[in-house]
Amino acid sequence: VGINGSAIAAVSPTPLEGRRVLDVANRVVAPGFIDMHSHCFGIAGLRLQALDGITTALELELGVHPIDRAYQRAALEGRPINYGFSAGWAAARLHVKTGRPLSGQAADGLIAMGVPEWQAEASPDEVNRILTLLQSDLRDGALGIGLVVGYAPRVTPAEYTAVARLAAERGVPTYTHARELVEQDPDTPIDGAEEIVRAAGETGAHMHYCHINSTSVRRIDRVLALVDRVRREGATVTTEAYPYGAGMTAIGAAFLAPERLGERDLRPSDLVYAPTNERVRDAERLRQLRAADPGGLCIVHF
Numbered sequence: 001v002g003i004n005g006s007a008i009a010a011v012s013p014t015p016l017e018g019r020r021v022l023d024v025a026n027r028v029v030a031p032g033f034i035d036m037h038s039h040c041f042g043i044a045g046l047r048l049q050a051l052d053g054i055t056t057a058l059e060l061e062l063g064v065h066p067i068d069r070a071y072q073r074a075a076l077e078g079r080p081i082n083y084g085f086s087a088g089w090a091a092a093r094l095h096v097k098t099g100r101p102l103s104g105q106a107a108d109g110l111i112a113m114g115v116p117e118w119q120a121e122a123s124p125d126e127v128n129r130i131l132t133l134l135q136s137d138l139r140d141g142a143l144g145i146g147l148v149v150g151y152a153p154r155v156t157p158a159e160y161t162a163v164a165r166l167a168a169e170r171g172v173p174t175y176t177h178a179r180e181l182v183e184q185d186p187d188t189p190i191d192g193a194e195e196i197v198r199a200a201g202e203t204g205a206h207m208h209y210c211h212i213n214s215t216s217v218r219r220i221d222r223v224l225a226l227v228d229r230v231r232r233e234g235a236t237v238t239t240e241a242y243p244y245g246a247g248m249t250a251i252g253a254a255f256l257a258p259e260r261l262g263e264r265d266l267r268p269s270d271l272v273y274a275p276t277n278e279r280v281r282d283a284e285r286l287r288q289l290r291a292a293d294p295g296g297l298c299i300v301h302f
Helices: 043-051 067-077 089-098 106-113 124-139 157-170 192-203 212-232 258-264 283-292
Strands: 033-035 054-064 082-088 145-147 174-176 207-209 237-239 246-250 271-273 297-301
Touching (some): 043 054, 054 089, 054 145, 054 174, 067 124, 082 124, 089 124, 089 145, 124 157, 157 192, 192 207, 192 212, 192 237, 212 237
Parallel strands (some): 033 054, 054 082, 174 207, 207 237
Antiparallel strands (some): 246 297, 271 297
8 A cells, every 4th residue: 555545556477367456545554453451252242343453352351260261262262353361350259259160251250240249358368369360370371460349349459469469470461440539439448540550659560550531530630640640650550541431341330339320420321231221210220130130231321
């Protein structure tokens, strides 16, 4: 392709009969896109991503556990695009806290969203067991560690820092869905933004701050200023932002409890229960859906 967008013909000594020739005049030819925040679980969805120009889809925020099983399944499925996974802290924690057997699919992490036991504070022995599982996943090819601490907002900051320290020792990033900011929940064990940048400074880990706009909402200026400051001081903190005004998560997520919607300026009617495309009419209906299907997907309009 010429610099001005015009097509350049390839000169070949062999005839072009039977070959498909693409006219790319006035078009842009680019490498495939990398989706580093993909929760696409099925082949059909991955094919749609390929049609959008995505050639690599990575499940990094939620992650999976055990990672070896996830890679084996993906290889057998014959995925149409490149793939990769982080180690799923949520799934590993679910296994340690409940004994639940895991399949190595991202769906395990979604199931955890609706299981209160996995959110409970871990004992020192349980933290060590979680770290051991994550170490195993990193040995088996995990691309980092996914930390959806925003779905377990009462987990101790010490556990979070321990996971970050493990990532630093292994030279891999962490991918964090932050817990609440102090403006949203004055009783939070630690401000979500402060936790991420503090872990970067204390451990030297590369801390990736997932979808910073959707968790910071009206406090985004304060959070971005904090990230900018620690980056200037030498910490490795990266981030991303939704390019759209809606997200999807499990309807049983802690921050979607009716009494907590106001922390993010949300109302029940801002939620759509995806399995039936039902817009939630009121707080009582939200409680019913959370009780019946806590892992069910929900579209959130911010």
